[in-house]
Amino acid sequence: MTAAASARQILTQLHEVMASRMHAQGKLDKVVEIVGENLDSEVCSIYLLREGMLELFATRGLNASAVHVTRMAIGEGLTGVIADQIETLNLAEAKAHPDFQYRPETGEEKYHSFAGVPIVYRERAVGVLCVQHVEPRRYEEIEIEALQTTAMVLSELIAHAELVDEEEALGLNSAKSGPQTVTGLPLVKGLASGIAVFHQPRVTITQVVADDTEAERQRVYRAFDKMREGIDSMTSQAEFGVGGEHEEVLQTYKMFAYDEGWSRRINEAIDSGLTAEAAIERVQQRTRMRMREIDDALLADRMHDLEDLSNRLLRIVSGQLGTAATQGLRRDTILIAKNLGPAELLEYDRRRLKGVILEEGSLTAHVVIVARAMGIPVLGRARGLRGLVREGDEVLIDADSGNAIIRPAQPMLDAFDARFAKSRERQAIYAELRDVEPFTRCGTRIQVMMNAGLRDDLSSLNLVGADGIGLFRTEFQFLVSATLPQREKQFRLYRDVLDAAGEKPVIFRTVDIGGDKAVPYLRSGEAENDENPAMGWRALRLALEREGLLKVQARALIEAAAGKALYVMFPMVSEPWEFEAAKSVFEAQLKYIKAQKKVLPESINYGAMLEVPALAEVLDLLIPKLSFLSVGTNDLTQFLFAADRANPKLAERYDWLSPAILRFLKRVALATDGAPVDLGICGEMGGRRLEALALLGIGFRRFSITPVSVGPIKELVRKVDLAEISGLMNGWLSQPPPDIRVALQEWAEGNGIEVD
Structure with missing residues (x-):
């Protein structure tokens, strides 16, 4: 059986489980059996986030008495690390990992190998799917991909069956849900407060399993054509110039856009039974895994280019084009972005846009020059920003000191308001x-x-x-x-x-x-x-x-x-x-x-x-x-x-x-x-x-x-x-x-x- 056929068999069985009238717990019990059988895995377990803790919800191979008993904090043990870092682990010897913790009630002492993937909902890890074997070995890539596909299906089940609270699903009770301080480089000084809005809202995948594989393939083909047309148009603009960084960047984009390996992997994911959106996301997850293993800075940058291109393709295929500016700002806003161009910044309503936080950015960037003229505080080089802030979070920017506070506690708000008040008093005097x-x-x-x-x-x-x-x-x-x-x-x-x-x-x-x-x-x-x-x-x-x-x-x-x-x-x-x-x-x-x-x-x-x-x-x-x-x-x-x-x-x-x-x-x-x-x-x-x-x-x-x-x-x-x-x-x-x-x-x- 081919890898795609094997993955499709798992997905078909999962689809049947999801469509059944079985209660949620029963569905989870069936999922671990399906995954375990198809991967010939001795252990398959599902942990879900409940009341801020990862709780064992279903298992094949571990002691049944440990279900709803074994619990661990985010960041605790291998399962906790997967949820905390939102990353995959693939270990031939689990006990050799520095974060390994033994839980005697599970009866897992005889198992050596371990692999686990996060179950992600709205960019938050709400659970972990993992497998174990007695024999020490690393899991093959096709097995890891099968786990990641299953995790995507489980996230859909979680959303519909309310297996975790809405607050859990949104990460409101996670270890990172309290006040968080982000440090960065002050690009345009000033104070600002508002709610977090992502410049490029992440595409929400509402359907994972495809009804018609060929129809999904055609959607991807059309999206590829549209994306390539756009990139060809950029590279052929009159007076674009010969040589130099701009052309190199676009040529790299063009290389990835026409990369047969990338499009083939997306097609293989569709063959396994995924929708076009889910297939692109699956391949993107694989890219992220590889990025974490790359030490070469130049190669890592190229992988980031591919990530950006994947997001572009995902927006095209889903029809969710445009930025937050096209949707309009409804409240005082702190804009969150990886980077921005000056024209993109000018699209926003200046009455509502109060500040900007960039994951990248430099003092000489065009957007900074324009933001300074607009009087909008900008904090740049805020690493790991998207892992800490959610759409709608309250954010305070202190671009004088080079930091921002996500979800501030009341004393922080009071202190910030006092600074604002003093600033307003001075402005009144100046006026x-x-x-x-x-x-x-x-x-x-x-x-x-x-x-x-x-x-x-x-x-x-x-x-x-x-x-x-x-x-x-x-x-x-x-x-x-x-x-x-x-x-x-x-x-x-x-x-x-x-x-x-x-x-x-x-x-x-x-x-x-x-x-x-x-x-x-x-x-x-x-x-x-x-x-x-x-x-x-x-x-x-x-x-x-x-x-x-x-x-x-x-x-x-x-x-x-x-x-x-x-x-x-x-x-x-x-x-x-x-x-x-x-x-x-x-x-x-x-x-x-x-x-x-x-x-x-x-x-x-x-x-x-x-x-x-x-x-x-x-x-x-x-x-x-x-x-x-x-x-x-x-x-x-x-x-x-x-x-x-x-x-x-x-x-x-x-x-x-x-x-x-x-x-x-x-x-x-x-x-x-x-x-x-x-x-x-x-x-x-x-x-x-x-x-x-x-x-x-x-x-x-x-x-x-x-x-x-x-x-x-x-x-x-x-x-x-x-x-x-x-x-x-x-x-x-x-x-x-x-x-x-x-x-x-x-x-x-x-x-x-x-x-x-």
């Missing part, structure tokens, strides 16, 4: 400053502007009382688009932004993509993947090489600013010639538009971002050509310290208040002193109260920061005497104290100035 101009105690007007990048960000401009938009990141439109945004689309966005800003200035930064903000439709055909993407082919370097890109953007900006003042800033300028080259592109487009007799901007003001330290050495050559200069502290700092800000091990290795960065910034301020050029600061440094205090002391008078930071910085400005703080900073930069941060904090607190 009162919305229409108050930020003058220092000595009467100097400080410009407090905000950063933006999305059309929706404009609502914050008047809400927080910012002086304008000191940095509009035009690349967001490029990052969330599947193709290069056309000129008309860019024009509409820029016009809407200028109209919404009214009389307030908007500084448009030309597109900063490439490097660590790679887009699939723009790649260098010659360059290899950047080993250091932040310092690679990106921003102005990319735009000058792909001059057509900059020409289109220049024309869109100039036409959008008809009759208004246009402020244009070039990113990643390293030398004056780059600024001149970029400016000449705009001047050529201005000349062209003028020849078309179209309305021109009232004025065009050109500026540069100082992010590359080399530019500081030639500021005397560049300043006469500038209207304004903005220091981008995020990139500048990582370049100065040679510390990749995307690397969590280096994230705390540099300090914005170290003498090195402050002396550098002071030198830049002195270089612009007396020149008709407006000096500003962009980036996170300017939005932190203690750092902003230092920046005021070394000569910065324009800040462009996140909208949520505008109120706190305006409030700070009104408490500062510039002569006093300047004298203090000059002294400290000349003769630095052991820790400038500590010294400045102590001074601020002594002068009644609250800091972060």
Whole structure:
């Protein structure tokens, strides 16, 4: 008899048992007999979760008196380990396993070999199916697959026969059902609370046993065709580029999608009598087992690719396509995902989406850039997240500290609410400053502007009382688009932004993509993947090489600013010639538009971002050509310290208040002193109260920061005497104290100035 035929025989008999009028206990008793006979197994047992304990419900081979008597906790003994880890065990010698426990009432002392699989319902282990033999041996793969298929059928029986409580089935009384703390990497700081919603809801398999095998096979064939069409479409997109990581990933997907071995195993599972969904899930379980045994990181990644592809196929065959965004959010939500793209994040209702937790994610990921602009806290690299959180669980995110609490107890909720309340009180104070101009105690007007990048960000401009938009990141439109945004689309966005800003200035930064903000439709055909993407082919370097890109953007900006003042800033300028080259592109487009007799901007003001330290050495050559200069502290700092800000091990290795960065910034301020050029600061440094205090002391008078930071910085400005703080900073930069941060904090607190 073939393996598929043997498995089908078991499944046919199980189907008959399930369809019978027999009571649930009788069905379980029959199941252990069927499995035991077909696998020629001396022992077959079923343990189910009841009142938080695994209880022996049925057995063939062990002492019958142990049924409903033998109980063990989750994680206790081999059975408990299977339920706890939701994994399969296959042991030639059970007693050699460190978690083996002997239960004398079962009479199992004579059995050596052991194999067990979890019975899973709604992603929770609600029981264990296991077999034992006197003879020491490892079970063959076909035997393990038969056990896993039986476990799938048992999960269906459990759901319909209510063999375990609904709370047990949902895992509400499991060992992991109480409060759980998840640690991760803070990607976007902030506090948030809501219910857990999975970005990609797991497909619920409602029918395991097939009524018509051929019909199930045809469903799988159609799903494979649809999946392959989608992947072929992605790989054949125009301008996708040649070589590089994106193509490698898609080629790997394509290889798996057309893998005959994978489709054959699914067909074999269908031959055994499973529905299309159950067959895909069966093969996926086998993949997960293999993944746990793989030490090679690269091979493990490839197996993860296959897991993702299996989920994709399962969603297609079941018709359960789309994400949670398509279903709509009904309550305040914490979104749970393995990873997200920026366009996927923007599909969600911003009124309901309060926070995001990612199993992966990095500081430079596109979704993080967009989430920061949206003001949504994000916690990344939360390993094992899906094993701890369930759909609908209450979740608290503290992305300031880098953790989240799943199913918090009341004292945790109270403490969190207190922090929220304090935050709201401060926000109320800041809101009162919305229409108050930020003058220092000595009467100097400080410009407090905000950063933006999305059309929706404009609502914050008047809400927080910012002086304008000191940095509009035009690349967001490029990052969330599947193709290069056309000129008309860019024009509409820029016009809407200028109209919404009214009389307030908007500084448009030309597109900063490439490097660590790679887009699939723009790649260098010659360059290899950047080993250091932040310092690679990106921003102005990319735009000058792909001059057509900059020409289109220049024309869109100039036409959008008809009759208004246009402020244009070039990113990643390293030398004056780059600024001149970029400016000449705009001047050529201005000349062209003028020849078309179209309305021109009232004025065009050109500026540069100082992010590359080399530019500081030639500021005397560049300043006469500038209207304004903005220091981008995020990139500048990582370049100065040679510390990749995307690397969590280096994230705390540099300090914005170290003498090195402050002396550098002071030198830049002195270089612009007396020149008709407006000096500003962009980036996170300017939005932190203690750092902003230092920046005021070394000569910065324009800040462009996140909208949520505008109120706190305006409030700070009104408490500062510039002569006093300047004298203090000059002294400290000349003769630095052991820790400038500590010294400045102590001074601020002594002068009644609250800091972060």
